[in-house]
Amino acid sequence: MIKLVDYVQKENILMKDVYCSTLMDLAEKDENVVVLDSDLMNSIGTVPFAKKYPERTFNCGVQEANMIGVAAGLSATGKIPYAHTFGPFASRRCCDQVFISASYAKLNVRIVGSDPGVTAAFNGGTHMPFEDVGIMRTIPEMTIIEPVDSIMLEDMIRQLKDVYGVYYLRLLRKNAVQIYEKGSTFEIGKGVLLREGTDITIISTGILVSESLKAADALEKDGIHARVVNMFTIKPIDREMIVRCAKETGAVVTAENHNIINGLGSAVAEVLIEECPVPMGRIGVKDLFGEVGPVDYLQKRFELTAEDIVKEVKKVIVKK
């Protein structure tokens, strides 16, 4: 069941708190649940987990590559590891360990990369992952999930306990904008239709989902009926939904807090070009490195706002 909130607004609860409390709940039910980190437990809020389950917590210190290998090994013995570090380090820093030790070896690891894209804010360019999805997307059999709010996050963390394979979870750790009502459950690999529309489809993920809804409101005033989809599973991508939206609305704009190269936009474009080519545009970072600053400044700087989406939609729609 998926239910949308009537009024979209910032949540009071922090995503990291939901991450931790859900893991604690799972750990109580299943003694195989283990948490790994690379000296960022205070950032991701798993200190209560470590206090309650010290024997199931492995803070490796600042060593991401080792952590991923250890997680892979743990999973070979039947443990269910959730391994966290910042997104850039979860992807770039231990790419080969993710690839070989976890994926190629067909082991069972959940990799959690926090502070997606511009939400790395004051940590600046070195910490701002615009490429983590791209890196993970090229690893065979990888599943990539970006929970949009705390409701979806909780559901995903629960579901991930009982799946098998290598999963990358792109996790905002502060307050998300609430999109879904409590109790909603989601199917990995299936996009969610958030708003009906007939003129164009905006396919979005992460913090760009609420911007897309705002953009659709603004477009409505100009007589453009935009459909909005939350494509929270970036891989495997929901081909069926993309094709249906393309057929029914005749144009697509993607919106993501990531490089437009090899992220959601690329994934959608690949489907469209093969199955139903329609005019398309991509909102995302235009192949740039990150920089330091507050999130709202960075969203403007990298053209990730509702206004940017509106502009892009108007550019694309005339090509129909």
Place this chain on the structure above:
Amino acid sequence: MISNKRIKKLEIFATEIRLETMKAFAKLGFGHVGGAMSIVDTLSVLYGEIMKIDPANPKWPDRDWLVVSKGHAGPSVYSALAIKGYFDKKELLTLNMPGTNLPSHCDRNKTVGIDMTTGSLGQGISTAIGVALGNRMDKRDNYTYLILGDGECDEGQIWEGALFAAHQKLDNLISFVDYNKKQLDGMTCEINDLGDLDAKFHEFGWHAQRIDGHDIAAIYEAIDEAKKTKGKPSMIVLDTIKGKGCCFVEEMYFNHHITISQEQSKRTLSELENRYTDLKREWEDMQ
């Protein structure tokens, strides 16, 4: 031996670095205060006495280089650079602001005087080795200085570099570990114990020393000894206190990245200003 007068001057410089850095953090209301403060005395000795540099010619090929591998200490490095005249001190208050040249982590393309881009821990040792090797190939008699964090020494890359630099007999590389005993999640000995760090580097083939990292004279002498050591890279393990010089930070258990209230910043700034005035007076009395 370094004279008492020169020591005093470096103590003044260190206090000025702390003061300017605290002002920038205070304006933002947060920052990596702990690790920025623990390394200040070493920065003072390096920029105040040791390094062959020319602030008017920051890319001078024969200069000494500094790679701050624990890149989150950037703010105190920026203060040292500004005080040395690389850029206007006023710019320090743009730390982390939109469009700034002074980001959280050191960036060689943004900040005049920063020699290497860092921020992803562990990587600075390799780039520093590359710089030292390149300068040796060019027969320059300059030094490359490298600052590592203790938590950073968890990274495997540190030990790859340690092995390689020794194999290369890289005696123009002088490195420090800011052994403040803490990383982000708490005490290094509780997270991933580093044990006897100087013994480890010694075992890897380095000339290793261990000193009080807040003792200006000891830092100076250790670097002097490192320069005299031929055929090996040098490691100086600095026993330090995370947050050194800012009482409220020193007292905190988790002091890696903190928020700073107006009350806290006001008190710390006035403590640092008092210390600065006292040191200045002591300096004048020495004349």
